[in-house]
Amino acid sequence: MINFQYSRADNIADAVRQIAADPAAKFIAGGTNLIDLMKEEVERPSRLIDISRLPLNTVAETAGGGLRIGALVPNSDLAYHPLIAQRYPLLGSAILAGASAQLRNMASTGGNLLQRTRCYYFYDTATPCNKREPSSGCSARNGLNRMHAILGASESCIATHPSDMCVALAALDAKVHVAGPAGERTIAFSEFHRLPGKTPERDTNLRPDELITAVELPARGFAANYTYLKIRDRLSYAFALVSIAAALELDSDTIKEARLALGGVAHKPWRDPEAEAALRGRPANPAAFALAADLLLRDAKGYAHNAFKIDLARRGIIRALTQAANATPQSQSSKKIR
Amino acid sequence: MARIPAARPTGRTIPAPDKIPISLTVNGLDTKLMVAPWTTLLDALRDHLDLTGTKKGCDQGQCGACTVLVDGPRINSCLTLAIMKDGAKVTTVEGLATNGALHPLQQAFIDHDAFQCGYCTPGQICSAAGLIAEGKAKTADEIRELMSGNICRCGAYPNILAAIQQAMARHD
Numbered sequence A: 001m002i003n004f005q006y007s008r009a010d011n012i013a014d015a016v017r018q019i020a021a022d023p024a025a026k027f028i029a030g031g032t033n034l035i036d037l038m039k040e041e042v043e044r045p046s047r048l049i050d051i052s053r054l055p056l057n058t059v060a061e062t063a064g065g066g067l068r069i070g071a072l073v074p075n076s077d078l079a080y081h082p083l084i085a086q087r088y089p090l091l092g093s094a095i096l097a098g099a100s101a102q103l104r105n106m107a108s109t110g111g112n113l114l115q116r117t118r119c120y121y122f123y124d125t126a127t128p129c130n131k132r133e134p135s136s137g138c139s140a141r142n143g144l145n146r147m148h149a150i151l152g153a154s155e156s157c158i159a160t161h162p163s164d165m166c167v168a169l170a171a172l173d174a175k176v177h178v179a180g181p182a183g184e185r186t187i188a189f190s191e192f193h194r195l196p197g198k199t200p201e202r203d204t205n206l207r208p209d210e211l212i213t214a215v216e217l218p219a220r221g222f223a224a225n226y227t228y229l230k231i232r233d234r235l236s237y238a239f240a241l242v243s244i245a246a247a248l249e250l251d252s253d254t255i256k257e258a259r260l261a262l263g264g265v266a267h268k269p270w271r272d273p274e275a276e277a278a279l280r281g282r283p284a285n286p287a288a289f290a291l292a293a294d295l296l297l298r299d300a301k302g303y304a305h306n307a308f309k310i311d312l313a314r315r316g317i318i319r320a321l322t323q324a325a326n327a328t329p330q331s332q333s334s335k336k337i338r
Numbered sequence B: 001m002a003r004i005p006a007a008r009p010t011g012r013t014i015p016a017p018d019k020i021p022i023s024l025t026v027n028g029l030d031t032k033l034m035v036a037p038w039t040t041l042l043d044a045l046r047d048h049l050d051l052t053g054t055k056k057g058c059d060q061g062q063c064g065a066c067t068v069l070v071d072g073p074r075i076n077s078c079l080t081l082a083i084m085k086d087g088a089k090v091t092t093v094e095g096l097a098t099n100g101a102l103h104p105l106q107q108a109f110i111d112h113d114a115f116q117c118g119y120c121t122p123g124q125i126c127s128a129a130g131l132i133a134e135g136k137a138k139t140a141d142e143i144r145e146l147m148s149g150n151i152c153r154c155g156a157y158p159n160i161l162a163a164i165q166q167a168m169a170r171h172d
Helices: A012-021 A034-039 A075-080 A082-087 A089-096 A101-106 A109-113 A165-171 A273-279 A286-296 A308-325 B041-048 B104-111 B121-134 B140-146 B157-171
Strands: A005-008 A025-028 A047-050 A059-061 A067-070 A175-180 A183-188 A211-217 A225-231 A242-251 A254-263 B020-026 B029-035 B067-070 B074-076 B089-091
Touching (some): A012 A025, A012 A175, A075 A082, A075 A089, A075 A109, A082 A089, A089 A242, A109 A165, A109 A211, A165 A242, A225 A308, A254 A286, A273 A286, B029 B041, B041 B067, B074 B121, B121 B140
Parallel strands (some): B020 B089
Antiparallel strands (some): A059 A067
């Protein structure tokens, strides 16, 4: 690890002040990804500003019937929170599909959003990587790319976003509350993460001097018909090859509302308004699910080692929508896919 | 104030301007040590306090050999900066036995021969202690899933599962 200075933030305003004063500084909360990246010297902050003691660790009901989740609520506390289990089980399920129990105990809600890709070349400082070092080139396009993107990639970068939690938050239309020198603002979840384009070094639209303070869930929780289906190379504690958050509202057999978000396929949790629109008003059956899958994957593009993901995603979407429609969500402990 | 009865009870107090004093309660004993900001909790335990039961495996949060309990929950000490845990209560594998009697998990690991080389065992046992305290795992599938953060390269998983089930039954 490259040496760095350490300081604690006394409150949100102090945290924002400290980061504005030192552009090479970073906030640290759980540290599960940042410390790892610092050991690899991928991240080399001049200073760590410890925000872990700020009072941002509560889950509160909002006036609009939703929930406001403090940025420092640990992933495990959130996954098992009674209001999440009752009203947003899709989110709880997605969190429990990710990482290990130890890491979930450490990792914060805000930090989960700011995880960086696990592209092997991003981690390997001996290789070119446009995300790590702009304009150095992409080693993954013509290298090992089994884990990489099939949607929304660019010439510059084919990395994927690694989070499971964020896939559920995308499906649920969450909002991200942030504080900065100019005050507070709210970012729609779909606008929070970016596609790589020509600037893959920027994962999100969060400004460097802004702090995530909370994630807000709207009232609609899809607690009756949902699933989080994660497909990976081993059954636990592995990143997704493809994951699918599916949520439906049904009027007997007719789909009133549909949400479909994919992980492991793009630089951000992937949603497709056309695929979701195609489900609304249709009977919840395999033909409708296949149509949505084909629409969502219409522009999918594979590389040398990940082209299998296109068919995997198609089948996964159909399976996930079937699980959601049947109210038989994927168990995250028994790995049997039904 | 009690101290860790180790060769270097308060860590190496080399006067360096970049080291910062912190306090930890380790296995019930209050201790003070000087750490650099980049010293992980794992290195503080092993190198400053001579508590070498906690193992360094991958040092990247992937293997679980460094698992300890901090203020209750199990965490990866290799991905934790000691300075961020100033004031915390830490339990390592050395702190599980009471008055010379093995912790039920330690006894269960012996009863079921739940190891081969033993390198992952302190982490497995601390992780299992955290698992039992969390109370979320009831079935074998749930135990396996919630222990997936602890890798055993010898592949003693069936015996580890049996040991945890034995300790869990006793806990109930």
